[in-house]
Amino acid sequence: MNLALLGNPNTGKTSLFNNLTGSYEYVGNWSGVTVEKKIGTLKNKAGQLIDLPGIYTLNPLSKDEGVVSNFFIHDSFDGIVNIVDASQLERNLNLTIQLLEFGKPLVIGLNMNDVAKNRGIYVDEQKLSTALHVPVTSIIARTGKGCSLLRDQLANLQTIEQQPLILHYGAALEKGIEALSKLMPKQAANHFPHRWLALQFFESNQNVQDFLAAFISTETLKALYEETEQAVQKGHGVNSLSQWIYTVRRTYIDSIIEQAVDRQSAHSTNWTDRIDAVVTNKVLGLPIFLLCMLLLFKLTFDWLGTPLSDALDSFFSGPLTNWLSWILTSIGASSFIQALVLNGIISGVGGVLVFMPQIFILFFFISLLEDSGYMARVALVMDKVMESVGLNGKAFIPMIIGFGCNVPGIMAARTIEQPKERLLTILLTPLMSCSARLPVYALFVGAFFVQYQTIIVFSLYLLGIVMALLLAKLFSMTILKEEQSLFVIELPPYRLPQSKALFRSTWDKGKGFIRKAGTFIFGGSVIIWLLTYAGPHGLNVQMDDSFLALVGGFAAPLLAPLGFGTWQAGAALITGFLAKEVVVSSMNIIYHVPNVDSLQGLMATQFTPLAAFTFMVFVLLYIPCLATVGTIRKETGSAKWTYFSIIYALVLAYVLSFVIYQGGKLLGF
Amino acid sequence: MLLSELNRGEKARIVDLSRVNDMVKRRLLDLGVMEGMEIQLKERMPFKGPFMLNHGGQCLGIRHQEAVQIEIKRL
Known part of the structure; x- marks a missing residue:
């Protein structure tokens, strides 16, 4: 059994990999640490776990993220372990939705519940599991707490018959999805859900577009994309297809959060803010x-x-x-x-x-x-x-x-x-x-x-x-020479490094x-x-x-x-x-x-x-x-x-x- | 007003991101930042350096050149 480990950057993914496989792998909390495709054997010998780079979405911007996109298109695997940061549930579930749309059996490891609780966010794993129709286990990836329970669930993963999640994206986009699915060759259906490919295509996932170009002429693809985009822009008043797809998913995520999350006011001091006040201080930052x-x-x-x-x-x-x-x-x-x-x-x-x-x-x-x-x-x-x-x-x-x-x-x-x-x-x-x-x-x-x-x-x-x-x-x-530059960086909360x-x-x-x-x-x-x-x-x-x-x-x-x-x-x-x-x-x-x-x-x-x-x-x-x-x-x-x-x-x-x-x-x- | 006009510690709601470069906009969307979201300016680096923003408990950094293209409403 081959399982893929996926999650956002800085969610403790590499720590979880080490705890599930027991192998001596590289642990870090900077998003670029996981660069190679790493494979480890699960501790209970139930299968192999493939560690993939941390990503926010399946639609790639960097080389690192392209690795994941290509993995979904070209590699075969039996299930997914999705690590989710409880303190940033909205953002993390955006990836989870795309994984669920792919339709492989999936297990969620809910990490950083402690951080979430400090911020007054209480995630009920039972309710989350019910809402998403997949097993959810609360874990602390850094210490390994809850990981053996997660491993037990992985062993049963193959028995689960997972149906792809189907969200309704509105008449205009659904029409485009249906048209594109019809153009796809029949044999591809054995490997991937057509719907997932179509959605990723309309989200302008470059790797999926390249993949589809092997079966369907680029002119046809381009015409279909533009036609669908215009219909969606007119019908929903949004700027782009990807924005619309994001909005639909976000609405669904909000409804899930409504069911599974209880928010109260935060009660503990935020150490990250306090440290940042000094370390990234305008004057002191560079000297420090x-x-x-x-x-x-x-x-x-x-x-x-x-x-x-x-x-x-x-x-x-x-x-x-x-x-x-x-x-x-x-x-x-x-x-x-x-x-x-x-x-x-x-x-x-x-x-x-x-x-x-x-x-x-x-x-x-x-x-x-x-x-x-x-x-x-x-x-x-x-x-x-x-x-x-x-x-x-x-x-x-x-x-x-x-x-x-x-x-x-x-x-x-x-x-x-x-x-x-x-x-x-x-x-x-x-x-x-x-x-x-x-x-x-x-x-x-x-x-x-x-x-x-x-x-x-x-x-x-x-x-x-x-x-x-x-x-x-x-x-x-x-x-x-190049014209545009890009710098948007996530600054993860400080963590006391674990000596181990x-x-x-x-x-x-x-x-x-x-x-x-x-x-x-x-x-x-x-x-x-x-x-x-x-x-x-x-x-x-x-x-x-x-x-x-x-x-x-x-x-x-x-x-x-x-x-x-x-x-x-x-x-x-x-x-x-x-x-x-x-x-x-x-x-x-x-x-x-x-x-x-x-x-x-x-x-x-x-x-x-x-x-x-x-x-x-x-x-x-x-x-x-x-x-x-x-x-x-x-x-x-x-x-x-x-x-x-x-x-x-x-x-x-x-x-x-x-x-x-x-x-x-x-x-x- | 523009994000670049916000003072340290102030909160604002994002009104318009359409002038921001596409790749930056996508990355911001990945991090859950879009029109209608609430943000807080944590710090700005000197010499028109990056801005540190707080968005729903997560911290992120963007450049000054992007901050001048983001339309906000101070809260």
Whole structure:
């Protein structure tokens, strides 16, 4: 049995998914969190649950919503779990009506009854169930309360013979529906109710219109649409078909609410309003956001992250290395294997893993921003700035997520309705300094700028943002011009993040980093070490005669004007395309040192502070990593824009690094 | 009067949305905002930044450029 989970954004849908399936999925309350079609097995093994993006209606505006529309048209499933926010019943039922019109068995999980009660809204689930003719269960998705009852109902879902809900839309529209249904091929009736398709068509659902165009000529469809619209406009005095359809549904919803809801005056303080009075205050809004970001960096780098990663580093370079070398000696491993493990793998993988604490702390705070409801406020506060460069406030959310990892950041751009703004966001998110670049900064900052750690790292993050904004302006004025922009955002109530959900989502983001350490960085380290071990003249050669030196040597002359024209820097940057952390792995292997401290000592002889800063700027900008390039290709569906994202980044990195290094030299640094 | 002329904390009823851009209008409809609905201005961001509105207990943000196209009646 395949079930689809549907509901409005910010209703706790992803929490419910986790509670019903028990799988470790990504929980968040920002509407863009659910980007991929996720499938989980129900805890009672009754079937599979498909998680779909949060939507207000089946008629799509954004890419994210188009996913749902296409799912209804093309995929087969046996039933629907509809999560409904009791505190926003009118709006939520608008989707429910469309689901009921589709005619699959449906169960409602009524969430946020507590929020509703605080606002004086009492929803009687029994009466709601009677009025809608479907089972309704009260749940608290965040804690899992009521979810087992809901699961039991799901198990019986297949036995329910659900008839599509039929609302009467008035003579003019009914005539259009009937005419269109007659034009539809007979076989389609097995899969979809004709009436639902016709209604979605008249509501101007683009995906349904495209689907019908495969059976019926576009001229016929267009003529029928216009004829019906004119009749409805004349008959009911409304502006458009969609407005009329909405009005009919709304009237029906009002009658249901009349039966099932009891309103009393609210009796508790509204915390969201109180917090918003400060956090989205006209004057304080922006400073508070910047303060939050600064605090995040202070905690990640200074107060919490660095001591932890120092401790991990001394463990790797001390006990772990000794212990491994003792084992290798006692099992009689060859010197080749010993060198591979100790100089290649431990240096390469270990050198990156020591930054795990900082990365997890960063992911923790990003999850906190998402789960608390603050993220949507950031979009609001930043909208004016973003608008001035041709984007909108929502584009700032993918960018913040991009600080953790560019890949989910780029996928989060799907909630941006405007195609141009979405493409621009995808192209520019890689400029956000992701956690993989952090080990590089940590290495160089520790070697050259110990006293100014936070300021230097913060300046790099800021540089990424400033470059993204400047390029957004440039691109939106030249290659990506578009007239209308759209910014309407729902600001969900604040929620105290649940520690369980918070740790889950931190872990979900962070485990990718560990997996990467076990795959890309492990493999990369082995290859890099082999390239240093072998050379054109045989094995176990001097490092300067190795293949890696040869490869890095090609890049070196190009990099010389930027202040780091060594084959080592060239080799590190080339291998860094795999994943940015590999830059650090390469350096650890190339300089062949036992721990980060001694590497930093050695670096001081190889780079000047100015060259070190320029190197960090270059690493920040020079190319999206392999995984990010793959995601850009998938999300834009265009090879042209994928190449563009690589090339503009290379040009930008080179030009900016050149200016910084040469300019810095002129200024006497 | 226009929504943009409303002061912080004031309530109003929406009279006319017809001048608003179609996509914005659709999104507002998704959130249950249409002619005849009651709204309250929670906050307006500086430099003609977004407006924060309260509509039936839910909070939403729209741009200044849309606010100047929404006809309202102060309550």
